[in-house]
Amino acid sequence: MSRKYKFKEKDGAYFISFATVFWIDVFTRTEYFDIIINSLDYCRKNKGMIIFGYCIMPSHIHLIFRSDDGKPSELIRDFKGFTSRNLIKAIQENNQESRKEWMLWMFKKAGDKNSNVKEYQFWQQNNQPIEIWSLKVFEQKLNYIHQNPVESGFVIEPWEWKYSSAKNYCDDFDEVLTIDVNL
Numbered sequence: 001m002s003r004k005y006k007f008k009e010k011d012g013a014y015f016i017s018f019a020t021v022f023w024i025d026v027f028t029r030t031e032y033f034d035i036i037i038n039s040l041d042y043c044r045k046n047k048g049m050i051i052f053g054y055c056i057m058p059s060h061i062h063l064i065f066r067s068d069d070g071k072p073s074e075l076i077r078d079f080k081g082f083t084s085r086n087l088i089k090a091i092q093e094n095n096q097e098s099r100k101e102w103m104l105w106m107f108k109k110a111g112d113k114n115s116n117v118k119e120y121q122f123w124q125q126n127n128q129p130i131e132i133w134s135l136k137v138f139e140q141k142l143n144y145i146h147q148n149p150v151e152s153g154f155v156i157e158p159w160e161w162k163y164s165s166a167k168n169y170c171d172d173f174d175e176v177l178t179i180d181v182n183l
Helices: 030-046 072-093 098-112 135-151 165-169
Strands: 015-019 048-057 061-065 130-131
Touching: 015 072, 015 135, 030 048, 030 072, 048 135, 048 165, 061 072, 061 135, 072 098, 130 135, 135 165
Parallel strands: none
Antiparallel strands: 015 061, 015 130, 048 061
């Protein structure tokens, strides 16, 4: 039986979270964050991803988005597949990565348990999208996303976390990724 959660309303906005296998803290280096940011930006510009909020934490990503072409499942599948391949390659080629062998071993271990994976599995398969059906739900999920680094003890204020859309909702901060602020 599939554990996949479904995107029921194809044109709707969704809150989604996805994590690395075994919750491995991969996003601790700028080059790994940049792969995610560049991929999200590419999806915005070329794949019809409309981004309302995001936060990249060390082991997971939160995202509020909508698919402009009504294919949210395919959009997330392609994003996860592309970033998985590129992050594995970046880890393999990073001579400064002190945890390289361990991380690759863990990704291989996860891949061995999944018949759909050839070698390495980077992301957990479950996404559990939650439809944003009201402004109240949007504000609740956006607040959750922006408070995540605060609750984790990384920063005092949400806009201090570099890889979060909290900066986009403030006036005087340089943003890392352009977002579409109107739902």
